[in-house]
């Protein structure tokens with residue numbers, strides 16, 4: 001079948017560039033793997049050479065209420081339309097970035113990325129699953145890449161941070177509607193209500209600041225304060241503004257950001273298990289994250305609690321993916337073209 005079989009007029013453009021692309025899946029079939037932002041698949045962590053590595057953790061066994069965050073990583077991979085790492089038309093090269101009218105330049109140009117796929121999650125084997133994630137995060141970080149962990153419910157932040165002992169002291173900034181600081185839930189220590197408490201107990205973790213808080217019980221709140229954690233409620237965030245919030249957070253040698261999408265207003269991020277009235281809007285979250293990342297040394301971050309069964313029009317995956325791009329663009333300035 002050639003273009004001459006279709007008599008559709010002179011506006012027709014020969015699809016030569018696509019059909020001639022050698023063996024890269026751009027001919028009749030799109031055989032590229034489903035990866036975040038269409039970055040290359042990493043098949044061997046020990047040979048990894050990239051600035052950024054995505055790790056999916058399809059785990060929601062720590063959820064009290066509405067499950068579904070196990071579908072988060074693949075939904076995040078399928079959703080983004082703004083940015084493709086691979087040149088989708090075969091005209092240029094990969095990692096060309098994307099043009100940003102405000103910056104007047106391409107963002108993420110020359111920033112190399114890979115996707116390690118999803119951690120294998122076994123039913124009911126919570127500790128075993130966490131050891132797998134911690135091990136993968138540790139190996140990726142030891143290769144010099146910045147791990148981006150795609151959750152999963154918020155319980156996964158504990159094993160992700162546990163895998164980053166090389167960055168001691170590691171500060172944590174935690175965006176969430178909830179404090180996630182309950183010591184235990186009916187004796188269970190590894191639910192999505194306790195990850196920040198578990199991180200606090202790790203020797204290599206330093207300062208912890210929770211941002212966007214609006215639903216919290218008295219006991220964990222008072223325990224977090226007595227442990228020296230910073231807490232910036234949603235109302236305080238609104239009063240201060242996103243930049244002042246980011247500038248008020250103490251930054252040490254290394255920073256981990258954990259971003260629960262329920263920090264956002266549920267009208268912008270309905271696809272989550274525990275939505276709470278009120279919340280940050282995209283532009284506020286972006287400004288705060290950008291300022292924070294530019295003034296610190298971000299070594300890893302996660303985005304958790306994206307639950308596609310409750311998402312509407314892919315709103316939640318779109319905003320979450322966009323915030324991932326914003327964080328990466330703030331962390332890695334574009335490199336010179338060519």
Ligand SMILES: [Mn+2]
Pocket residue numbers: 154176177178260262263274305
């Ligand atoms: Mn939450």
